[in-house]
Amino acid sequence: MTGSAYLLGEPSYDADLTRVERGTAMGELLRRYWHPVGLSGDAGGRPRRVRILGEDLILFRDGEGTPGLVYPRCCHRGTDLYYGKVEQKGIRCCYHGWLFGPEGHCLDMPVEPQGGENFKPKVRQPWYPLEERYGLIFAYMGPPDLQPLLSRFELLEEIGEGEFIEADDSGVGTGGGAIAPCNWLQHYENVMDPLHVPILHDGFSGTQFVGPMGIIPEVRYETFAHGVRSYQYRDLGDGRALNRITETVLPNVRVVASPRLVPGAAESIGWTLPLDSTTYRIYTAARVKERAAIRRQRSKPGGKVWAEMTEQEHQDYPGDWEAQVGQGEITYHSEEHLGESDRGLLMLRGMLRRELKKVAEGQNPIGLTRTPGQELITCKAGNWFEQF
Numbered sequence: 532m533t534g535s536a537y538l539l540g541e542p543s544y545d546a547d548l549t550r551v552e553r554g555t556a557m558g559e560l561l562r563r564y565w566h567p568v569g570l571s572g573d574a575g576g577r578p579r580r581v582r583i584l585g586e587d588l589i590l591f592r593d594g595e596g597t598p599g600l601v602y603p604r605c606c607h608r609g610t611d612l613y614y615g616k617v618e619q620k621g622i623r624c625c626y627h628g629w630l631f632g633p634e635g636h637c638l639d640m641p642v643e644p645q646g647g648e649n650f651k652p653k654v655r656q657p658w659y660p661l662e663e664r665y666g667l668i669f670a671y672m673g674p675p676d677l678q679p680l681l682s683r684f685e686l687l688e689e690i691g692e693g694e695f696i697e698a699d700d701s702g703v704g705t706g707g708g709a710i711a712p713c714n715w716l717q718h719y720e721n722v723m724d725p726l727h728v729p730i731l732h733d734g735f736s737g738t739q740f741v742g743p744m745g746i747i748p749e750v751r752y753e754t755f756a757h758g759v760r761s762y763q764y765r766d767l768g769d770g771r772a773l774n775r776i777t778e779t780v781l782p783n784v785r786v787v788a789s790p791r792l793v794p795g796a797a798e799s800i801g802w803t804l805p806l807d808s809t810t811y812r813i814y815t816a817a818r819v820k821e822r823a824a825i826r827r828q829r830s831k832p833g834g835k836v837w838a839e840m841t842e843q844e845h846q847d848y849p850g851d852w853e854a855q856v857g858q859g860e861i862t863y864h865s866e867e868h869l870g871e872s873d874r875g876l877l878m879l880r881g882m883l884r885r886e887l888k889k890v891a892e893g894q895n896p897i898g899l900t901r902t903p904g905q906e907l908i909t910c911k912a913g914n915w916f917e918q919f
C-alpha cells in the first residue's frame with residue numbers, strides 16, 4: 532500500500548442519497564413532505580424568486596393576504612412572472628395581463644373576448660400548495676393525491692411564559708452564511724456525528740463551544756418513530772453529568788439543543804432545505820424570549836462573526852461551514868473510510884435508503900399522516916443535566 536495519490540480512481544458519489552431534482556430517488560422522497568420555502572415576510576406584494584429542490588418558482592402574497600407559489604413561466608406564452616404585478620386576487624403577467632390566483636386559477640384575460648370567459652377555465656398556471664406555521668411558509672411539491680398534513684412539533688407548540696416563536700433564515704446551524712454551497716446531506720448527516728464536536732469545535736478551533744463540550748462523550752444511537760437519535764454522555768467531573776440528546780426527524784429536520792448548553796429541552800427545530808443538489812439553506816423556528824435571539828446564538832470564532840473572518844482566520848478557526856463545504860459540492864463517497872465513530876451517520880444513511888426504497892415501491896415513507904391530531908411530533912432532544 533503506497534498510498535500514492537496517483538493511484539486514486541475516478542471519484543463518485545451516491546446520487547440516490549444526495550440529488551434532489553424531480554425524478555431522482557431522494558428528490559421524490561423529499562417531495563412527499565412539506566418544506567419551508569421562506570419566512571412569512573418573504574411573501575409580499577413584489578414577486579420573489581425562490582429555488583427549492585432544484586425548481587425555480589415565484590413566491591408572492593395577494594392583496595387578501597393569501598400567499599402563492601407558482602411556476603415562473605406564464606402558461607400563456609412563457610413570460611417570467613417575476614415581472615408580474617401582484618394585485619388583490621393574484622399575480623398579473625406583465626405581457627398580456629393574464630391574472631392568476633394563488634392556486635393558479637386564471638381569473639382574467641383582458642385582451643381575450645369577454646375577458647376570456649370561455650378560455651379562462653381551460654388554463655391553469657402550475658402551482659404548489661402553501662401553509663404558514665411558526666413564522667415560515669411551507670410548500671408541498673409532491674404528488675397532489677399524496678399530500679400529507681403539515682407536521683407540528685411539540686417543542687414549538689408548548690410555549691412558556693414570555694416566550695414566542697421566531698423564525699430565522701440566516702443560516703444558523705450552517706456555521707457560516709445563509710446559503711451553503713454544498714449538498715444538504717453533508718450538513719444533515721453531521722447532525723448524527725456528535726464526535727466531531729470535541730475536535731472541530733473545541734480541540735481544533737479552540738474557541739467554539741469550549742468547556743464541557745470539549746470532553747469526548749460516550750455516545751449511543753437509536754432509531755425512533757421519526758428518525759435517528761444520539762445520546763452523548765459527559766461526566767463533567769464536578770458531581771454532574773450532561774446527557775445531551777440530538778435527533779434527526781426524517782427526511783431533513785434537525786433537532787439540536789443549544790450549543791451554549793442551556794439546560795432542558797431543545798428550543799428550536801431546523802429544516803435543512805436543499806435549494807438544489809449543491810446548495811442548501813437552514814430555516815429555523817425557535818421558542819425565544821427576545822427578538823433576534825436565534826441569530827445571537829452564532830459562535831464567534833476568534834471573536835469575529837463568520838462573514839468578517841479573513842482567509843487565515845478560516846484556517847485558524849474552522850467550524851462546521853469549513854468542514855462541510857470543505858467536503859466539496861457533493862462529497863465523494865467512493866473515497867470515504869468510515870469507522871466506529873461514524874455509526875450514527877451510517878444509521879441515518881441506512882434509514883434514508885430504506886425510505887427511498889419504500890417510495891420506489893409505492894409505499895408511504897416515514898412520519899406522514901393525513902389523520903388530524905397525528906401530525907404532532909414529540910422529541911427528546913435537549914441538554915439534560917444529572918446530579919450524582
Ligand code: FES
Pocket residue numbers: 605606607608609610624625626627628629
Ligand atoms: S405571456 Fe403571460 S399573459 Fe401572455
Ligand SMILES: [Fe+2]
Pocket residue numbers: 727728731732851
Ligand atoms: Fe458542528
